[in-house]
Amino acid sequence: MLSGIIYVFLATVLFSSMDVAIKLTGGVFNPLQLNFLRFSIGALMLLPMSISKLKKANYKLSKKDYLNFIVLGFIYAVLSMSLYTFSLEYVSASIASVLFCCNTFFSIILAAIFLKEKTNIFTKMALVICFIGILVIINPLNINEPVFGIAIVIISALIFAVYSVYGKYVTQNKPTGGIVLTCYSFIFGSIELLILILISKIPLVSDFLISKNAVDFANIPIFSGISSDDIIILLYISIFVTGVGFSAYFLAIEKMSVAMASLTFAIKPALGPILASIFLKEELGSYQLIGIIFVIVGSIGIIISQRNSAKKDSLLA
Template sequence: MRLKFIWIGIIFAILWSSASAATKFGLQSAQPFVIAVSRFFLASFLMLGVSHGIFRKRLPVGKEWKQLIIYGLLNISIYLGLYVLAMQKIAAGIGSLGTATNPVMISFISTLFLGQKMTVKNIASLLLCMAGVFVAAYPLLENSYASTDGILILLASMLSYSVGAIYYARQKWNDLNTLTINGWQTLLGGIFLLPVLLFTYRHEQNSWDYRLIGSVVWLALPVSIGAVQCWLWLLTVNPLKASYWLFLCPVFGFIIASITLHEPLGIYTLMGVMMVVAGLYIIQQQRAVKK
């Protein structure tokens, strides 16, 4: 189980970290909510078609609809709606860096409000991963731009993501399939964003060229479907340990942004990667204490 947890964590981090660069490419051809809503509808239709049409999984019932609405608002409408706005104002690498705030938020929210205990290994891993991320980010912060409002919007989106992760982990989903959960929360989140899209839409600012189509397809398939399915599985195993994989997202994000968008990558990135991997090793080695 531990090896599976590690491999799925790495796959999640790679796919999730690619979202920043993919969004930046899409923003060259379209408004942010055009990208977001198109992505959500494409991904949700595919997931629900497979879940209900091919696998014949059951529909949500009763209070499960309420849970899906709340989770869709937190994890799709608010989080990704704000995220795509922030990406207009910050570099792709800094957008990936924002994911590193989630383990911190999840850890402290769990500790303050849910009674989750923070062990010495938890704290050591947290501090080492945080330090590694900021070491890796140093050349990016020095050479790329980021506006104050862009950073604030990014942090607000990450707070919604962290609250959504904890909310999902604490709900009873019974036997509802994760693909079904992901499909419906994505569809509901996209529907909630439709009024915002219609209000802000400007035809002349959108061109369905290869950059926009490629961005939407990538964000819908590998990210919204692949990465989120991995994330939901990690959350069901251990939400606190799952959150630490978010520290790898900036590392992979820097590499992807360097290759695709030519953002800086050097010795600081290597040092940061080593620190993050060391921090992740500490938390993965932790064993449950037996009475």
């Protein structure tokens, strides 16, 4: 249980720092370019550890495993992250970041349906408190964001929830745990993104996208436009946020329930503004401070509830 909480904390801190890191680049990266690069570098970093883990387990990946990795890479890197990136054309980054954290609630529902994971009443109450905190942070009564953009973010969050639950399902009773799953899904996701980037460079496709004002998706660069000053931030996002962060997230799922691991995205809306305040000197409003308190209280409630459930299960075993 303790190791699972440590993994959740590590993933939360790393994920919450991503928006701050991107802002520090001043928007120099094309969104899909950044996704391709960070997934590629993150996968390469995790590959030696993945191969080592498979050798120790004396396990050879099957065709079914590769198929699952291809599907997972498509679900997350291509669908979820591309939709999330596309949503930024319509809604602010802060609102998109907070709304994306709704995947916590989708994950719990899907895990209950497909993985038969049970969530006790105290955990549900704590999640409601977190949800109230998220609503307070985004202040929906005073939000000036297009409904279309908000809908895209929520769909992106739902798809990520599918990725999380499907990821746990395909790794059950297999040595292809969090690191292997993350590594290979990133490899295939990167390949799929590269294919889309190359397609965007076809003159006919590029001209069509430009005519539809989808400039960010036309003639997408791969390496051009990156200065030496931005490489450190790119490596941080790729190695730590993407590689280490997602490995910690899936290791947390291995150690505990999806509900507990998804606490990562329940805390992120509270931690993100705090990190932005520290590193970007952004001021925290009264609504954000109140919302952060709700999220912290709810998160503590989830941890206590899940820990008590784990103790109860060990006594019954």
